[in-house]
Structures are given as structure tokens and as C-alpha cells.
Amino acid sequence: MSKIIIAIDGYSSCGKSTVAKALAAHLGYAYVDSGSMYRCITLHALRKGVIKDHSFMEDEIIKLLPEINLRFKFNPTTKSSDTFLNEENVEREIRQMIVSENVSKVSAIREVRVKMIAIQRELGKSKGIVVDGRDIGTNVFPDAELKLFMTADTDVRAKRRYDELKAKGQHVLLLDVKTNLIDRDYQDTHRKENPLVQAKDAIVLDNSELTREQQLEFILNLIKELTVSIN
Ligand code: DC
Numbered sequence: 001m002s003k004i005i006i007a008i009d010g011y012s013s014c015g016k017s018t019v020a021k022a023l024a025a026h027l028g029y030a031y032v033d034s035g036s037m038y039r040c041i042t043l044h045a046l047r048k049g050v051i052k053d054h055s056f057m058e059d060e061i062i063k064l065l066p067e068i069n070l071r072f073k074f075n076p077t078t079k080s081s082d083t084f085l086n087e088e089n090v091e092r093e094i095r096q097m098i099v100s101e102n103v104s105k106v107s108a109i110r111e112v113r114v115k116m117i118a119i120q121r122e123l124g125k126s127k128g129i130v131v132d133g134r135d136i137g138t139n140v141f142p143d144a145e146l147k148l149f150m151t152a153d154t155d156v157r158a159k160r161r162y163d164e165l166k167a168k169g170q171h172v173l174l175l176d177v178k179t180n181l182i183d184r185d186y187q188d189t190h191r192k193e194n195p196l197v198q199a200k201d202a203i204v205l206d207n208s209e210l211t212r213e214q215q216l217e218f219i220l221n222l223i224k225e226l227t228v229s230i231n
Contacts, residue, residue, distance in 0.1 A: 003029070003126070003127040003128035004128075004144075004145035004146060004223075004226070005124055005127050005129055005141050005143075005145060005146075006023065006129070006131070006144065006145070006146045006147075006148070006219075007131055007136035007137035007140070007144040007146070007147045007148070007202075008130065008132040008133075008136065008150060009132070009133060009134055009135065009136050009138070009148070009196065009198070010132075010134075010149055010150030010205075011150070011151055011152070011157070012157070012181045012184045012185055013157040013158070013160060013161040014150045014152040014157050014207065015150065015157075015160065015212075016133075016150050017033050017035075017132055019150070019205075019212065019215045019216065020033070020131075020132040022212060022216050023130050023219055023220075024129075025080075026216065026220070027128075027130075027223075028128075029128045029129055030081075030123070030129045030130070031080065031081055031131075032072065032123050032124075032129060032130070033072075033083070033133075034116065034120055034132065034134075034136060035103075035133055035134075036091075036094055037070055037116045037119065038103050038106060038116060039083075039094035039095075039099050039100075040070055040085040040090060041061070041064075041065070041106050041107075041112055041116075042094075042099050042102050042103045042106040042107075043085065043094050043099050044064060044068055044086075045060075045061045045102075046098060046099065046102065048060075048064060050064065051102050051106075058109055061106060061109060061112070062111045062112070065111060065112065065115055067086075068085065068086065068115075069085075069086050069087070070084065070085060071083075071087070072123075073089075075091075092168070095170075096170065097170070097177075097180065100180050101180060104183070104184045104187035105187065107134075107191075108187065108192070109193075110193050113193050113194060117135075117140050117194075120133075120136075120140050120141075121140060124140075124141055134194070134196040135194035137199040137202050138194070138199045139194045142199075145226060146219075146222060147199050147202040148204075148205050148219065148222075149198040149199065149203070149204050150205045150206075150207060151204065151206050152206060152207050153208040154178065154181065154182065156208050158178035158181055161177050161181065162174045162177045203222060205219070
């Protein structure tokens, strides 16, 4: 079967990256977590002090873009890619609540999106890739052979993200995690630049009550059907 692009979009914390990673490993494809790229810009801006409690300096964030270099590197222990910001492994830092609280605003900046989308398209040039995000099937790879739109019940999503953060040793409240999800979904679906919308040709996957194995099986069946129709 020739290699394809698999685009997975959807709401915050509905398990896109978990299923995307499993799928990429199963198919021997590369995996790109596009959200982590926006998180890196946000982390860098926080460190440089151009995002502070009540100030968000958009022009200063744009000025930082040329000094930001992003890279993904496969980690054999976790069997997944780690995200590197200017050669520093920031996989852990970019998942902090302070980053989650600011990332939607950063990702709404046009100049930020232009840079990230160019990198994502470059990574997908030779296909054989699973990419998750918000605008992958609608904007980054509108011709992707398989597009999924993932969703899940808000309480289920909040609990999953809360458990994940706790397991990583972060001190968070379930209510704060839930509020952040709702807030990010609102910002991501209402922004001007490439908002989160379901692509017309995307297949919806509501995983509120599905195990990881069931989700993987569902997608692999779709790929089988696709292979039959594209060959
Ligand atoms: O997938 P995530 O929760 O790590 O993404 C973090 C934020 O990045 C999300 O709230 C919106 C933004 N994002 C985006 O605008 N476009 C993408 N393709 C991926 C993420």
C-alpha cells in the first residue's frame, strides 16, 4: 500500500495524541503532534517574559519567531517523539498548566501559524505520517487521504487530562483542568485564523466510551477500506 497522510483533528484532550501515536507505531509512520509546536512558542514567550500575568505582547511574540527552532526526535523508551525547542527537550515543560492557559492565544496569531504550518507541510512531504491538531485536515493537509475528527464528553476529557497531569507529578485541580479545556475549545473554534472545524470529509470518532484498542481497530478498519478504494 502506498503511504498516506492521516489527519486527526478535534477538541482539547480527547485522546488525539494517544491514538495518533499508537497508529503511527502500528503503521511504521512518523507522528507529528502539531499542538506541541504551538506549546513550544508559548513556552519560549513565557520564558522571555513577553507573556505575563495580565499582559500578552503579540508583537514581541512575533519578533521571537526567527530565534525558535523546533525538532522532533524519536525516544526509544517512550516509543514516541520528544519535542525539542532550540535543541532542549521540552516534552515535560510544554504540558504545564501555565502553557495550556496561554497556548490558544498564541496559536491564534497569524504569523505564528504561518511558520508552524510551513514546518508541518515540510514534515508531511513524503507522506507516511500521522498528524494531530486542530486544522490539519481543513488547512494543513486538505488532501489527506484519511481525516478523523475526534471528540469526547467534556467530563471524560477533563478526568483523563487530570489523571495524566497527576501521574506526571503536577499539582492541579480537576475543576481548573475542565475550565481550561472549555476555554481552549471556545478560543480554538472562534479564532479568525484556521479555527477548529470539522472537515466535510472527516470521519467522526467519539471515544467517550471506547478503549484505546477499540479506537485503533476502528481506524485500522477505515484504512483497510481506503486501501481497497484507492488501489
Ligand atoms: O493539542 P494540544 O492541546 O497540545 O494543542 C495546544 C493548542 O495549540 C490548542 O489549544 C490549539 C493550538 N493548536 C492549533 O491551533 N492548531 C493545531 N494544529 C494544533 C494545536
